[in-house]
Amino acid sequence: MALLEVDGLTVEFPGIRALDAVCFDIRPGEVHALVGENGAGKSTLLKVLGGVHRPSSGEVRLAGAAYRPRRPADALAAGIAVIYQEFNLYPDLTVAENVFSGREPCSPVSRGIRYAEINRRTSELFAVLGVGIDPAATVGELTVSEQQLVEICKALSVDGRIIVMDEPTAALSADEVGQLLDVVRRLREEGRSVVYVSHRLDEVFALADRVTVLRDGRHVRTCDIAETDPDRLVRDMVGRDVESVFHRDEVRGGDVVLELTGVSAGRRLRDLSLVVRAGEVVGVGGIAGAGQPELSQLIFGALAADAGTMTLNGAPFSPRNPGDAMARGIGFLHEDRKAAGNLPDLSIRHNLTISVLHRVRGAITRLLAPARETEVFDDYRRRLDVKATGPDQLIGQLSGGNQQKVLLGRALAPGGRLLLLNEPTRGVDIGAKAEIHRLINQLTADGAAVLMVSSDLPELLGVSDRVYVMAGGEIVAHLTGDDRTEENVVACATTGRRVFSEELSTR
Structure with a gap:
């Protein structure tokens, strides 16, 4: 018998x-995977x-009774806890204060929070995990x-019978993913x-009993x-075969577009030397905290260099x-779209064109x-297949x-x-x-140079022509050809020893 049933659920918004x-x-007691492309309706169902949303028609039943929550508190009271991709935590409060936020046990005399109790109860919940x-x-x-894990602990604190996790591993390292999967099995x-x-x-x-x-x-x-x-699921999700997600067309590298020689930035980056040529995708990998995002921030002018030299198209940079x-035609995509990428209270068109304001201003006014x-x-909606109601949607x-x-379109808009x-x-x-990778192939075929930071090893190796591996703020390896393997990336990133493709090929 089903614990929760969704029957004929329809949700309509203006125009969609x-x-x-x-x-x-x-x-009861199953892990049920929910998959589909972005815009398939997963987030709306959650x-x-x-x-958060109320259906236009259809019915939801929980343990055989009608389930009609009017606000998130109703869902929690019914034992349904949703952990969204964007966390709902208070960063300046303690773990225990977050877990019991709004439900803190208080002293009947002083009315103060019983911190010893919430700390003890939080420890007990973590012990379950x-x-x-x-x-x-x-x-x-x-x-x-x-x-x-704090979000999961919050779900347990309300005795959640159904725990919903939306992309829980999107920003985690491989080791952290393994830990989280173990926690799901414990649940x-x-x-x-x-x-x-x-x-x-x-x-x-690895986890699911059933999949929808x-x-x-x-x-x-x-x-x-x-x-x-996996192949059948992909066909079901996209309505067609995706021949190769990590596909890289063979493109010959041209003139040097970017070159770094002995570049350092305080304690974050040290003695970096690399080259990116026209027509190339050059990957940057390593474990979290090795300095990969800081490298791109340095090139983009968000982090100041204090040693070494950079050239762009042969000129000092x-x-x-x-x-x-941006004035020199460099496009930039930040790794954290929530914290430093999008402007959530502005429209799609404003988010997209903020990197090319000179192109969208009136000549006189x-x-x-x-x-x-x-x-x-309209151009980037078509090229990137953005699913939106229109340019003025937030x-x-x-x-x-x-x-x-949309943020990728912002990076492409300067046209450099x-x-x-x-x-x-x-x-x-x-x-x-797969569409984004095809777009990268098209851009490099037209002569663009791409420096790509990715923590997804299949993507890093499948899309890049060459790979630099970082550890401790330094470039410790340069992998080309058959040396571009997951084993070599992991070995170089974890040992922190300087290795280059010539050395690897002789082993």
Whole structure:
């Protein structure tokens, strides 16, 4: 018998039907994967379950009774806890204060919070998960994976019967992913039901008992995980075969576009030397914290160099700020779209054109010209297949993957010869990932140079022509040809020893 049943669920917004007569059910004590492309309706379904959205029609039943939450508090009271991709934590409060926020036990005399009790109860909840996090630690000082565990602990604190996780591993390292998957297995052993939303099919097959596929707001199929395979799921999600997600056309490198020689930036980056040529995709890999994002920030003028030299298209290059870099035609995609990427309270067209304001101003008034902004929006909406109601929709209303596409369009808009792409497909579904890689192939075929930072090893090796590996703020390896393997990247990143392709090939 199903614990939760969704029957004919339809959700409509102005100009769009996000869910169309969807049917879905969750059994007690199972991990149920929910997959589909960005814009397939996954987030909308989760928000209905979490009491954020109310359906236009259809019915949801919980343990056989009608379930009609009017706000998130109703969902929590019913034992349904949704952990969204963007955390809902207070960074300046302790772990225990976050876990029991709004439900703090207070002294009947002083009315003060009983901190000893919430710390003890939080420790007991973490013991269920098999992890050790200090309940008195400040949340803002925790790693992303630890914050994810705090969110799960919050779900347990309300005795969640159904725990919904939206892309829980999107920003985690390989080791952190393994720890989180173990936690999900523990939740299943506790008898709780888990709805697991992920674009990473390896996790789906490692965890799920059943899987449901959505496409364009409609239910495609639900089946036991043993009855399907990755290729079949991909066909179900995108409605076609995706021949190769990590596909790289063979392109010959041309003239040197970017060159760094002995560049350092305080303690963050030391003695960096690299070359990026026209027509190349040069990858940058390494474990988290090795300095990969700082490298692209340095080139983009967001981090000042204090030693060494840079050249761009053969001329000395020393940007004082990102404006200098954009003026020289450099496009930049930040790895964290929430913290430093999108402007959630502005429209898609404003988010997209902020890197090319000189192109969308009126010639005389110098004011923004909506018609020119819309032209830019229409161009990149078509090229990147952005699913949106129109240019004036707020970017914060888009799915995570469609937000990523808009920010990629912002990076491409300056039209320069050098693109700095940090985690270009993070939070993007498998079909959109293939589209972004095809776009990268097209750009390099037209002569652009791409420096790509990626923590996804299959992407890093499948899309890049050469790979630099970083450790401790230094470049410790340069891998080319057959030396570009996952084993070599991991070995170089973890040992921190300087290795170059010639050395590897002689082993």
